Amino acid sequence: xxxxxxxxxxxxxxxxxxxxxxxxxxxxxxxxxxxxxxxxxxxxxxxxxxxxxxxxxxxxxxxxxxxxxxxxxxxxxxxxxxxxxxxxxxxxxxxxxxxxxxxxxxxxxxxxxxxxxxxxxxxxxxxxxxxxxxxxxxxxxxxxxxxxxxxxxxxxxxxxxxxxxxxxxxxxxxxxxxxxxxxxxxxxxxxxxxxxxxxxxxxxxxxxxxxxxxxxxxxxxxxxxxxxxxxxxxxxxxxxxxxxxxxxxxxxxxxxxxxxxxxxxxxxxxxxxxxxxxxxxxxxxxxxxxxxxxxxxxxxxxxxxxxxxxxxxxxxxxxxxxxxxxxxxx
Amino acid sequence: xxxxxxxxxxxxxxxxxxxxxxxxxxxxxxxxxxxxxxxxxxxxxxxxxxxxxxxxxxxxxxxxxxxxxxxxxxxxxxxxxxxxxxxxxxxxxxxxxxxxxxxxxxxxxxxxxxxxxxxxxxxxxxxxxxxxxxxxxxxxxxxxxxxxxxxxxxxxxxxxxxxxxxxxxxxxxxxxxxxxxxxxxxxxxxxxxxxxxxxxxxxxxxxxxxxxxxxxxxxxxxxxxxxxxxxxxxxxxxxxxxxxxxxxxxxxxxxxxxxxxxxxxxxxxxxxxxxxxxxxxxxxxxxxxxxxxxxxxxxxxxxxxxxxxxxxxxxxxxxxxxxxxxxxxxxxxxxxxxxxxxxxxxxxxxxxxxxxxxxxxxxxxxxxxxxxxxxxxxxxxxxxxxxxxxxxxxxxxxxxxxxxxxxxxxxxxxxxxxxxxxxxxxxxxxxxxxxxxxxxxxxxxxxxxxxxxxxxxxxxxxxxxxxxxxxxxxxxxxxxxxxxxxxxxxxxxxxxxxxxxxxxxxxxxxxxxxxxxxxxxxxx
Numbered sequence: 108x109x110x111x112x113x114x115x116x117x118x119x120x121x122x123x124x125x126x127x128x129x130x131x132x133x134x135x136x137x138x139x140x141x142x143x144x145x146x147x148x149x150x151x152x153x154x155x156x157x158x159x160x161x162x163x164x165x166x167x168x169x170x171x172x173x174x175x176x177x178x179x180x181x182x183x184x185x186x187x188x189x190x191x192x193x194x195x196x197x198x199x200x201x202x203x204x205x206x207x208x209x210x211x212x213x214x215x216x217x218x219x220x221x222x223x224x225x226x227x228x229x230x231x232x233x234x235x236x237x238x239x240x241x242x243x244x245x246x247x248x249x250x251x252x253x254x255x256x257x258x259x260x261x262x263x264x265x266x267x268x269x270x271x272x273x274x275x276x277x278x279x280x281x282x283x284x285x286x287x288x289x290x291x292x293x294x295x296x297x298x299x300x301x302x303x304x305x306x307x308x309x310x311x312x313x314x315x316x317x318x319x320x321x322x323x324x325x326x327x328x329x330x331x332x333x334x335x336x337x338x339x340x341x342x343x344x345x346x347x348x349x350x351x352x353x354x355x356x357x358x359x360x361x362x363x364x365x366x367x368x369x370x371x372x373x374x375x376x377x378x379x380x381x382x383x384x385x386x387x388x389x390x391x392x393x394x395x396x397x398x399x400x401x402x403x404x405x406x407x408x409x410x411x412x413x414x415x416x417x418x419x420x421x422x423x424x425x426x427x428x429x430x431x432x433x434x435x436x437x
Numbered sequence: 438x439x440x441x442x443x444x445x446x447x448x449x450x451x452x453x454x455x456x457x458x459x460x461x462x463x464x465x466x467x468x469x470x471x472x473x474x475x476x477x478x479x480x481x482x483x484x485x486x487x488x489x490x491x492x493x494x495x496x497x498x499x500x501x502x503x504x505x506x507x508x509x510x511x512x513x514x515x516x517x518x519x520x521x522x523x524x525x526x527x528x529x530x531x532x533x534x535x536x537x538x539x540x541x542x543x544x545x546x547x548x549x550x551x552x553x554x555x556x557x558x559x560x561x562x563x564x565x566x567x568x569x570x571x572x573x574x575x576x577x578x579x580x581x582x583x584x585x586x587x588x589x590x591x592x593x594x595x596x597x598x599x600x601x602x603x604x605x606x607x608x609x610x611x612x613x614x615x616x617x618x619x620x621x622x623x624x625x626x627x628x629x630x631x632x633x634x635x636x637x638x639x640x641x642x643x644x645x646x647x648x649x650x651x652x653x654x655x656x657x658x659x660x661x662x663x664x665x666x667x668x669x670x671x672x673x674x675x676x677x678x679x680x681x682x683x684x685x686x687x688x689x690x691x692x693x694x695x696x697x698x699x700x701x702x703x704x705x706x707x708x709x710x711x712x713x714x715x716x717x718x719x720x721x722x723x724x725x726x727x728x729x730x731x732x733x734x735x736x737x738x739x740x741x742x743x744x745x746x747x748x749x750x751x752x753x754x755x756x757x758x759x760x761x762x763x764x765x766x767x768x769x770x771x772x773x774x775x776x777x778x779x780x781x782x783x784x785x786x787x788x789x790x791x792x793x794x795x796x797x798x799x800x801x802x803x804x805x806x807x808x809x810x811x812x813x814x815x816x817x818x819x820x821x822x823x824x825x826x827x828x829x830x831x832x833x834x835x836x837x838x839x840x841x842x843x844x845x846x847x848x849x850x851x852x853x854x855x856x857x858x859x860x861x862x863x864x865x866x867x868x869x870x871x872x873x874x875x876x877x878x879x880x881x882x883x884x885x886x887x888x889x890x891x892x893x894x895x896x897x898x899x900x901x902x903x904x905x906x907x908x909x910x911x912x913x914x915x916x917x918x919x920x921x922x923x924x925x926x927x928x929x930x931x932x933x934x935x936x937x938x939x940x941x942x943x944x945x946x947x948x949x950x951x952x953x954x955x956x957x958x959x960x961x
Binding site: 298302303304307310311314315317318319320321322323324325381382 | 764766785786787789790791796798803804805806807808809810814818819821822824829830831833873
């Protein structure tokens with residue numbers, strides 16, 4: 108009976124809207140507009156069409172795709188730490204498929220397929236061998252980066268194929284293709300999250316796997332899918348990025364993991380799973396993109412930028428974590 | 438059916454606030470309620486130095502709540518605790534221990550990766566300049582257990598202890614934490630659960646040997662044992678103290694009557710509405726020799742359209758595992774289940790749901806519901822399985838319709854389909870779990886304690902609902918701890934013990950119901 112009373116107490120608590128709820132809901136908006144206003148007044152270039160579209164938006168797309176990728180495993184209360192290595196591997200694969208294998212457009216789906224395979228591997232090891240996802244993907248983070256770097260031979264590899272490049276570099280009515288791809292995929296992930304069985308199970312698994320299992324769902328399968336999706340989206344990010352700069356360096360993708368997790372959490376997807384969704388991840392992405400761009404324009408030292416980014420991540424997580432749902436933090 | 442036993446012992450232990458000095462430990466007029474549930478109502482209890490007092494009652498009678506209050510885990514709404522006649526208040530278990538009151542938990546509460554003496558001193562380690570005095574602790578611990586007559590090696594890791602030795606260690610720990618007190622009060626919560634016969638004997642010998650050094654309160658479901666070890670026995674029922682007797686006067690029967698003590702189950706469960714034998718349809722599910730390792734089986738039975746098949750048994754009899762087995766949640770090592778002609782061997786949950794068997798688990802909070810998702814998400818959780826037709830999108834209209842239907846048919850009191858489930862009352866939450874299976878074709882429902890932890894009104898509604906379902910031809914496997922409920926609801930009742938049916942199921946058709954005593958005899 109004591110359990111009943113405790114949960115009822117929590118219920119009561121939850122029905123009041125706390126300051127914390129407001130911070131969670133409005134925080135990213137306030138931060139985004141706050142930063143934009145600050146940079147508009149402190150720099151001349153920030154609020155220009157050229158800067159916002161060519162720098163902020165284009166740079167944000169890679170982070171957006173990687174963050175959307177990471178959102179789904181987190182929704183189901185696991186995590187994919189290998190995202191940036193998948194970007195690297197698929198980027199390298201794109202160049203190699205075009206140059207070494209002489210493939211044209213076909214290189215794109217194949218490279219994305221490489222990303223999906225990496226995700227499938229993560230998912231299977233996590234689900235079937237019951238290895239915690241953060242360990243599996245921490246391992247593949249290192250493995251896939253190693254593979255990618257070996258293929259590059261340690262230096263930047265390039266290709267020449269202007270026709271294929273336009274997929275990423277072209278524009279429609281003045282809006283860069285890259286940005287359009289980002290928006291298209293963004294909408295796609297929202298549909299996936301809120302209008303499909305896959306998305307429904309993601310949220311449900313994030314809250315209580317046993318309940319989903321006893322309702323008759325093939326749980327293992329649905330625990331693997333988010334990792335495959337993550338591979339697909341990171342693969343797409345890797346391909347688009349490679350097409351944009353027509354090369355893949357051994358460092359492509361590196362440094363995306365931390366800001367992507369920050370963006371996801373800032374957007375309201377809790378690391379404890381079950382709540383949030385990709386629709387708000389974009390807010391976190393924009394905050395980080397604007398912050399990066401603004402600091403660059405202000406000439407902030409890149410090492411200092413690293414410090415600031417790290418602080419933003421910790422602060423975002425601290426603000427958004429739902430402490431009442433957690434008993435023990437390890 | 439109040440028992441006739443009313444003795445001096447009962448009067449004596451009611452005591453009076455002024456003359457309580459001779460009692461070592463006494464509680465007066467304890468009441469405790471959780472929201473609308475009155476867990477304890479004006480309960481008084483006194484234990485004399487050197488006494489062993491048995492405390493019995495059905496599940497939910499308030500035993501655990503009382504123990505929690507006695508040890509400071511919970512605080513009473515009303516009432517007062519006295520130690521040696523002095524009023525005391527415990528706000529946590531440590532304070533209770535300072536007055537000598539400690540609890541030996543039902544589930545063993547030892548850390549197996551640590552040594553015996555480390556467990557004994559856990560949380561109260563002896564240190565010198567911040568460094569553990571291991572040698573002293575080890576020596577003192579060994580002397581301490583030797584003195585109690587407990588034969589364990591405190592330097593060994595607890596993982597190497599037998600089950601019985603762990604229990605002994607726990608009792609030693611209870612003495613150890615309350616050693617400041619001259620008169621420890623040791624509360625034993627179902628200490629014999631899981632013990633072998635030899636272990637029980639050891640435990641009883643120990644309690645007998647330590648009688649003059651402590652007071653014991655012995656909580657158990659095994660009435661024989663309570664009678665054997667206790668000087669006096671106190672009976673709780675529905676949060677009230679209904680009886681007390683000396684062990685010499687009480688019998689298992691008299692205790693049983695006092696524990697159950699309610700009207701016969703007829704009417705209460707709307708027996709007149711029960712499906713008659715003649716109205717039952719064809720066999721929907723038949724279970725053939727199903728076995729799960731050594732916990733269940735082999736068990737065989739079949740159930741017909743509109744029938745309610747009750748399963749009872751004590752904790753550990755395998756009834757819960759049988760339910761899980763039928764849900765596909767445990768590995769069926771042998772045997773098969775056929776549902777409407779489809780034969781399934783070692784099915785998964787998904788297979789069973791496909792075949793039309795829905796499972797309602799005992800613990801709805803941890804296994805039944807997504808508490809922080811909406812009523813709609815919870816209700817449609819099973820039906821979404823089939824939503825991947827031509828377009829792989831959820832049929833949101835169908836989901837909403839099914840949810841609104843469930844809300845209306847089951848009378849679920851919720852602000853709306855999008856309200857979160859955690860805000861609903863226990864009864865309404867359970868209706869959501871039931872609604873999940875009604876939202877799709879489910880000819881067989883396996884219910885494990887479906888009315889657990891919901892209030893009387895909601896129980897009534899669940900009974901009514903089960904009756905309505907059987908009228909529509911649904912078959913229900915009704916696993917329950919509350920005998921009157923199972924007797925009232927079921928057409929037939931099987932008693933489980935040791936993973937098997939003890940005998941052929943009882944016929945429980947209206948007018949032909951077995952009594953609780955009939956069932957209990959087979960259960961034990």
